[in-house]
Amino acid sequence: MCGAGPARRAQMKARKEPGAVTRRQFMAASAMSSAAWAAGCTSQSGDWESLSEDQAGTLAVICDQIVPADDFPSASQAGVVTYIDRQLSRHYRRHRMAYAHGLEQAESISAKRFGHGLAQATAEQRLQAARALEQENRTFFELVRKHTLEGYYGSPRHGGNRDAVSWRMLGLAEPPVRGRARDVFSKGTRS
Amino acid sequence: MKRVNAVVVGAGAAGGIVARELATAGLSVVLLERGKWYTANDCRKDDLRNQRTTVLGNAFGPEDEGNPRVWVDSRGEANVVLPSEGAYQNNAACVGGGTLSYGAMAWRFMPQDFRMRSTYGAPQGSSLEDWPIGYDDLEPFYDKAEYEIGVSGDESGNPFHGPRRRGLPMPPLPPNREFGILEPAAKRLGLHPFPIPMLRNSVPYNGRGECMRCRWCVGFACEVDAKNGSQNTVIPSALATGNCELRTQCMVREILTDERGRARGVSYFDEKGRLQEQLSDIVVVSACAIESARLLLNSKSRLFPDGLGNRYDQVGRNLQGHHYTGAMGFFDFETYDDVGPGASIAISDYNHGTPGLCGGGLLANEFIRLPIHTLDRLPPGTPRWGAGHKRAMREFHRRTMIVMGPTQQIPTADGRVTLDPAVEDQWGLPVARLSGNSHPHTFEIGEVQARRAEAWLKEAGAVETSLMAGRPEIVSSGQHQAGTCRMGDDPHGSVVNRNCQVHDVDNVFVIDGSVHVTNGGFNPVLTIMAIAYFASDALVRNWKGTGFRS
Numbered sequence: 001m002c003g004a005g006p007a008r009r010a011q012m013k014a015r016k017e018p019g020a021v022t023r024r025q026f027m028a029a030s031a032m033s034s035a036a037w038a039a040g041c042t043s044q045s046g047d048w049e050s051l052s053e054d055q056a057g058t059l060a061v062i063c064d065q066i067v068p069a070d071d072f073p074s075a076s077q078a079g080v081v082t083y084i085d086r087q088l089s090r091h092y093r094r095h096r097m098a099y100a101h102g103l104e105q106a107e108s109i110s111a112k113r114f115g116h117g118l119a120q121a122t123a124e125q126r127l128q129a130a131r132a133l134e135q136e137n138r139t140f141f142e143l144v145r146k147h148t149l150e151g152y153y154g155s156p157r158h159g160g161n162r163d164a165v166s167w168r169m170l171g172l173a174e175p176p177v178r179g180r181a182r183d184v185f186s187k188g189t190r191s
Numbered sequence: 192m193k194r195v196n197a198v199v200v201g202a203g204a205a206g207g208i209v210a211r212e213l214a215t216a217g218l219s220v221v222l223l224e225r226g227k228w229y230t231a232n233d234c235r236k237d238d239l240r241n242q243r244t245t246v247l248g249n250a251f252g253p254e255d256e257g258n259p260r261v262w263v264d265s266r267g268e269a270n271v272v273l274p275s276e277g278a279y280q281n282n283a284a285c286v287g288g289g290t291l292s293y294g295a296m297a298w299r300f301m302p303q304d305f306r307m308r309s310t311y312g313a314p315q316g317s318s319l320e321d322w323p324i325g326y327d328d329l330e331p332f333y334d335k336a337e338y339e340i341g342v343s344g345d346e347s348g349n350p351f352h353g354p355r356r357r358g359l360p361m362p363p364l365p366p367n368r369e370f371g372i373l374e375p376a377a378k379r380l381g382l383h384p385f386p387i388p389m390l391r392n393s394v395p396y397n398g399r400g401e402c403m404r405c406r407w408c409v410g411f412a413c414e415v416d417a418k419n420g421s422q423n424t425v426i427p428s429a430l431a432t433g434n435c436e437l438r439t440q441c442m443v444r445e446i447l448t449d450e451r452g453r454a455r456g457v458s459y460f461d462e463k464g465r466l467q468e469q470l471s472d473i474v475v476v477s478a479c480a481i482e483s484a485r486l487l488l489n490s491k492s493r494l495f496p497d498g499l500g501n502r503y504d505q506v507g508r509n510l511q512g513h514h515y516t517g518a519m520g521f522f523d524f525e526t527y528d529d530v531g532p533g534a535s536i537a538i539s540d541y542n543h544g545t546p547g548l549c550g551g552g553l554l555a556n557e558f559i560r561l562p563i564h565t566l567d568r569l570p571p572g573t574p575r576w577g578a579g580h581k582r583a584m585r586e587f588h589r590r591t592m593i594v595m596g597p598t599q600q601i602p603t604a605d606g607r608v609t610l611d612p613a614v615e616d617q618w619g620l621p622v623a624r625l626s627g628n629s630h631p632h633t634f635e636i637g638e639v640q641a642r643r644a645e646a647w648l649k650e651a652g653a654v655e656t657s658l659m660a661g662r663p664e665i666v667s668s669g670q671h672q673a674g675t676c677r678m679g680d681d682p683h684g685s686v687v688n689r690n691c692q693v694h695d696v697d698n699v700f701v702i703d704g705s706v707h708v709t710n711g712g713f714n715p716v717l718t719i720m721a722i723a724y725f726a727s728d729a730l731v732r733n734w735k736g737t738g739f740r741s
Contacts, residue, residue, distance in 0.1 A: 158239060178403045
C-alpha cells in the first residue's frame with residue numbers, strides 16, 4: 001500500500017462523500033504528484049475503462065500542460081483523465097489507436113530528451129515535452145487538447161469538471177440559480 | 192392497417208402543423224416520425240451532448256450509429272460523415288424536430304425576400320429566383336403561427352418589416368445586459384435596434400409558464416417548457432381531435448405509387464424494424480430539406496425511375512441554409528449576466544438595400560454561451576493551451592459579446608442532395624450525399640456583414656475585436672436547411688407548385704423548408720410554419736371527400 005501524500009489526503013477529505021471516491025478518481029487526483037505512481041504506486045487491477053495505469057499517468061501529465069493548476073485545479077485534478085478514459089470506450093472509441101501511439105510517443109520524447117519518463121520529469125521538462133509533442137504529432141496533440149478542454153469545461157456528468165470546478169472558476173453560479181440543481185449530474189452518463 | 196386520408200412524414204415544425212390542420216378539418220391522419228418523443232424532463236443540461244454542441248453526439252437524434260451521410264468536398268472526394276459532425280448538416284430527429292431544442296427566433300421574411308431575382312438580378316452561376324407567392328400571401332399565416340405557436344417580442348422599433356395586421360401576442364422578455372450595452376451603440380450609429388421576436392413565452396401563454404432565463408437554452412429541450420415548438424402546441428392538439436395518430440421511431444422507406452402514377456401511401460420500418468405499409472389518399476412529406484429530398488429520390492418506380500417528382504432533375508438542387516458571419520468583441524467590463532436566452536437585440540438595417548450586394552441579413556447578439564463555447568473564441572493571439580489559455584478563459588468568458596447573423600445564401604443548382612451509390616443506413620436505404628456550395632457572392636456579402644458587426648461592437652466599447660467570416664467548402668445548411676424541392680410555376684425549374692403539391696403527382700405534397708426558393712436573411716422557422724399553415728389551408732379547401740381537386 002502506497003502512502004497517500006498530504007495533498008491526496010486533503011483532496012479525499014474535501015469530498016463530500018468519501019465513500020464514493022473510486023480508484024479511478026483517486027488516481028486522477030493524484031497523478032500530478034507524479035512520484036507516487038512512478039514509484040510503482042499503481043494498481044494491478046486499476047479500474048480505468050480504456051487506459052492502462054501507465055497510459056493514464058502519461059495522459060495526466062499532458063492534460064496538465066493544457067490546463068495547469070493555479071489557484072484552481074489542473075485538468076487531471078478535475079477528473080479529465082476519467083473523462084477521456086470513459087469516452088475512449090464510448091464516443092471516442094475510434095481514437096483509441098491514436099491515444100496508444102500518441103502516449104507512447106510522448107514517453108519516447110521524454111526518454112530521448114531527458115533520459116527518463118514523464119513521471120520523473122520536472123515541471124519544465126514536461127512543458128517542453130508537450131511542446132515537442134505538439135510539433136511532432138500535431139494531430140494527436142490537437143485531439144488531446146480538444147478532449148482535455150471538453151472534459152475540463154464541459155458538464156461534470158461525464159467525469160471531468162469535477163464539482164463544476166471550472167464553472168465556479170468562471171464565476172458561474174453553481175448550483176445554478178434557476179432550474180433543477182446539479183443532482184442531475186449524478187445520474188451518470190449515457191454517452 | 193386501416194387506410195387513412197393523409198400520411199404526414201416527419202413531426203417537425205411543418206409536419207406538426209399540417210397534421211393538426213388536417214385533423215381539425217376532419218381528415219384522418221397518421222403522423223410518422225423517425226425519432227422519439229422527448230419531454231421537458233429530457234433537458235439533461237449536458238453541455239457536451241445536445242443539439243448545438245455535439246461533442247458526444249446529438250441529444251435529440253439521430254444517433255451516430257446507423258445514420259451516416261456522405262459529403263463530397265471541394266476536391267471531389269466523398270467522405271462518410273456522422274450526425275455529430277458538422278459536415279452532416281444535422282437538424283434533429285424527434286417529435287418537434289428542430290423546434291424542441293432550437294433557439295426559437297421567430298422571424299418573418301421581408302417582402303423583398305420573396306422577389307430576390309426581380310430585386311437584384313441573378314448573379315452569374317447562381318439559381319437565384321423569385322417565389323411564386325409573396326409576402327402578402329403568407330401574412331395571414333405568419334400571424335396564425337405567431338398566435339397559435341406563440342411568439343413574444345415587439346417589432347415596433349423595426350421600420351423594415353413588412354406590413355402586419357397586428358402586433359405579437361406576448362411582450363418581449365425584459366432586456367439583458369448585452370441589450371443594454373448594444374442598444375445605445377446601435378442608435379448612435381443611426382441603426383434601428385429592437386428586441387428579437389422569439390417562439391418563447393415571456394408571460395404564461397397557451398397553458399404553459401414563462402421562460403425562467405437559464406443558461407441551457409439553444410440546443411436543449413426547455414426545462415420549464417416555455418419554448419414553443421410543434422411538440423408542445425399543434426401536435427398535442429392534433430392528437431386531441433381524435434383524428435390523428437402519431438407513430439414514433441418509424442422510418443419511411445418510400446412513397447408507394449399505383450399504375451397511374453398516383454401515390455397510394457408509404458412503406459416504413461416501425462419501431463421494431465418491421466416493414467409496414469400505410470395506405471392513404473394523400474402523402475405529405477415534411478422531413479426537412481435533406482431528408483425530404485432523399486425520400487422522394489428513394490421513391491423509385493416504373494413511372495418515376497429517377498425518383499418521385501424528379502422528372503426534370505430538380506429534386507435535391509438549390510440546397511441552402513445560412514452563411515453565418517459576424518464578430519467577437521472583447522470588453523474591459525463584464526458583459527455577461529448569466530440570463531438566458533442571451534440573444535436579445537437585432538437590427539434589420541442590413542437585410543436589403545446595400546448597393547452592389549444581393550441582400551444581406553439580420554445582425555443580432557449571440558445566444559447565451561456556455562464555457563465550452565468560449566474555448567476557441569478568445570482574443571487573437573491568446574495561447575491555445577496552457578496557463579495563458581486558462582487565464583484568458585477566466586478573463587474573457589464574462590467580457591465577450593458576439594454579434595452575428597445569417598447572411599442570405601445565393602443558391603446554386605449544384606449545391607445539392609443526391610443519393611449515395613454505395614453507402615446505406617441501418618435500414619439499407621441509400622443515404623443523402625451532399626455536394627456543391629453556395630454562390631461565392633454569398634461569402635462577399637458575409638464579409639461585409641462581419642465588418643458591420645465589428646463596427647457595432649466597437650461602438651459599444653469593445654477594446655479588441657475579431658472577425659468571424661470564413662469561406663466554407665460546403666453548403667452550410669444544417670438546422671436552417673432549405674430549398675431542395677423548390678416551389679415554382681414551371682415544372683422544369685421546380686418540384687412543387689405554389690400550394691406545395693408535387694407537379695406531376697397531385698396527391699403528394701412537400702411541406703417544409705424544402706420548398707423555399709430562397710431562405711431570407713433570417714432564421715427560417717416561422718416561414719416554415721407559415722407555409723405549413725398556408726399549404727394546409729389550400730389542401731383543406733380543395734379536399735373533396737376521399738380525394739380533392741386542385
